[in-house]
Amino acid sequence: MGCVQSRRTLVSPPPVPAFLWVSPASNTMHKDELWENALATLEIEVSKANFITFFSKTKLISLDQDNAAIACPNALIAERLKQRYAEKIKEVLANLTGKIYRLTFKVHSSPSPTPKPHELGPLFAPPRCEDRLFPTYTFENFVVGLSNRLAHAAAVAVTEQSGNLHNPLLFYSGVGLGKTHLIHAIGNAIKTKDQEARVRYCPAETFTNEMVQGIQNRQGMAQFRRRYRLLDVLLVDDIQFLAGREATQEEFFNTFNELYLSGKQVVLTSDRHPQEIKSLEARLVSRFSGGMVVDIQPPELDLRIAILKQKMRERGATLNDEVVLSLAQQVAGSIRQLEGTLSQLLLLSRSFQEATPQELL
Numbered sequence: 001m002g003c004v005q006s007r008r009t010l011v012s013p014p015p016v017p018a019f020l021w022v023s024p025a026s027n028t029m030h031k032d033e034l035w036e037n038a039l040a041t042l043e044i045e046v047s048k049a050n051f052i053t054f055f056s057k058t059k060l061i062s063l064d065q066d067n068a069a070i071a072c073p074n075a076l077i078a079e080r081l082k083q084r085y086a087e088k089i090k091e092v093l094a095n096l097t098g099k100i101y102r103l104t105f106k107v108h109s110s111p112s113p114t115p116k117p118h119e120l121g122p123l124f125a126p127p128r129c130e131d132r133l134f135p136t137y138t139f140e141n142f143v144v145g146l147s148n149r150l151a152h153a154a155a156v157a158v159t160e161q162s163g164n165l166h167n168p169l170l171f172y173s174g175v176g177l178g179k180t181h182l183i184h185a186i187g188n189a190i191k192t193k194d195q196e197a198r199v200r201y202c203p204a205e206t207f208t209n210e211m212v213q214g215i216q217n218r219q220g221m222a223q224f225r226r227r228y229r230l231l232d233v234l235l236v237d238d239i240q241f242l243a244g245r246e247a248t249q250e251e252f253f254n255t256f257n258e259l260y261l262s263g264k265q266v267v268l269t270s271d272r273h274p275q276e277i278k279s280l281e282a283r284l285v286s287r288f289s290g291g292m293v294v295d296i297q298p299p300e301l302d303l304r305i306a307i308l309k310q311k312m313r314e315r316g317a318t319l320n321d322e323v324v325l326s327l328a329q330q331v332a333g334s335i336r337q338l339e340g341t342l343s344q345l346l347l348l349s350r351s352f353q354e355a356t357p358q359e360l361l
Helices: 024-045 048-055 075-097 149-160 179-193 204-216 220-229 246-261 282-289 301-315 321-330 335-351
Strands: 059-063 067-072 102-107 169-172 199-203 233-237 265-270 292-295
Touching (some): 024 048, 024 075, 048 246, 067 075, 075 102, 149 169, 149 179, 149 265, 149 292, 169 179, 179 199, 179 233, 199 204, 199 220, 204 220, 204 233, 204 246, 220 246, 246 265, 246 282, 301 321, 301 335, 321 335
Parallel strands (some): 169 265, 169 292, 199 233, 233 265
Antiparallel strands (some): 059 067
């Protein structure tokens, strides 16, 4: 005899549980308790990642005879709940109340007061944020040319509208073309404007190592997640090193989602376009490519000359224009290589005082 699978229907919902029914005068307590029970059910029925991402910061803000209004932290979560989870929420509410509600999802922009660290206790207090920024990498000493003008403009724009524009922002280029300088300059500029901003610079390799250490420690993963998911700005260098590391990619995906859906800024760098990184999950490629992706090209001759002059000013050194032009023409690769060659030339010039820099080239 064949087995026919029956679909659960909302036509005849069960009666209201006695412990949930309160009089209209205590409606506020009723909707708060109702939503707590609804969330407890939803947490079991959806994946942990989806629950944290889409439900954990929601609230039932009004409940009348036929309508239930749910507050969401941003428009993206409101739209996702409406499209993917509205029927599930209706079902859960009906099972709890005996009524079928029409749902509305509203963006609730007024944040709840953040408890002070001493009120949260040691386990839940926000961890101390070490930004790990290089203070010498700033916009003031970043030399702009044709090859990096767009990247520079995007970086400056992010500091002015953090989380709202170009999110995520991803720079990609070959080695030594200024990606790391720009990502630190973003962090330093944001910290200058707001010293309380929680900014953290992190190479992808460091993210992986810290995650492994967290797994080995009983409470380490909770601390690790709080360290990264409570940030205002996350700066991750060399994301190509996430490739092939499934556990790290899973953790980074959830961290990225938590920050992005909370309106926090994410800035990334890579040595190639995300679509060209082999063994990088499609969902991460999609996330990384969903914001502003900027290619930084090798510096043109005029930019190389400007960089050399800037570096000489910083070091209090002087070279005549002929030497600078000759050096810029001979070293057409990375900016890092250009700076290294300049350092060697200045050192040799001091060591061999009788030889001119032109002769040493």
